[in-house]
Amino acid sequence: MKKILLGLLLAFVSLISLLPFYVLIIMTTNVSEDIFKGKMFIPGTYFFENLKTVLESSFFHSFWNSIIVSVISTIVCVFICTMTGYALSKYDFKYKKIIYFLVIGTMMVPTQIGLIGYIMEMRFLNLNDTLIPLILVWLTNPFGVFWMVQFMKTSVPNEIIESARIDGCNEFRIFLQIIIPIVKPGIATLSLVIFLWSWNNYLLPLVMINKESFFTIPLSIQSLGNYYRTDYGARMMGLLIAIVPLILLFIIGSKSFIKGLTAGAVKG
Secondary structure: OHHHHHHHHHHHHHHHHHHHHHHHHHHOOOOHHHHHOOOOOOOOOOHHHHHHHHHHOOHHHHHHHHHHHHHHHHHHHHHHHHHHHHHHHHOOOOOHHHHHHHHHHHHOOOHHHHHHHHHHHHHHOOOOOOOHHHHHOOOOOHHHHHHHHHHHHHHOOHHHHHHHHHOOOOHHHHHHHHHHHHOHHHHHHHHHHHHHHHHHOOHHHHHHOOOHHHOOHHHHHHHOEOOOOEOHHHHHHHHHHHHHHHHHHHHHHHHHHHHHHHOOOOOO
């Protein structure tokens, strides 16, 4: 009886979680006027028209721009955060605690506060209306550093590092061949989070990008329609296509993601 009740509870929670996806799919089959009439649970006949609107726009060029930005940002950010986390968790040096507290402190500052200064820097360097500012902002991330520090403190034994040093292994080789394999679950979790944040980033591209050829997915979806009418059905279709890579990434890396979230909860 307990298993049956637990199964029913999990099924109910799953249905609630999947309801927004169902509504999104249904909205892609309706015209904007039907969406505003509240027809969000009954399939319509406008699916292919909405798909045609998306295909005729520059959506897939923006899709490719988002792939470039998110992949490069994720690789660079995770690598730098992993190195920084390793240094702050396994090395003893002067002002180590101060630097760590500064990293934590920056997590408490809203990113919008530094946006104006960042825009001025990029314009001074003539990098506006390019994809470079969208990548540079992810060179490092305070949450990523905090995450890797906490993960390495509980997952990487100091004895392994000392043994490698005694055997003559240099510091960079220790990092690449010993540390990275141990913290793979943490790296996988952080990679998914950074990719998601970069993929969904809307504010920075909105203020940095004016040329349509450099639009990312959020800007492309926002521009679907014309001067006289906002095509919400086409926007829903764009959103449906945009979430496909995120779902695939989570399916592929779900085991590592869950393992990364739970690793370090218990020492030993």
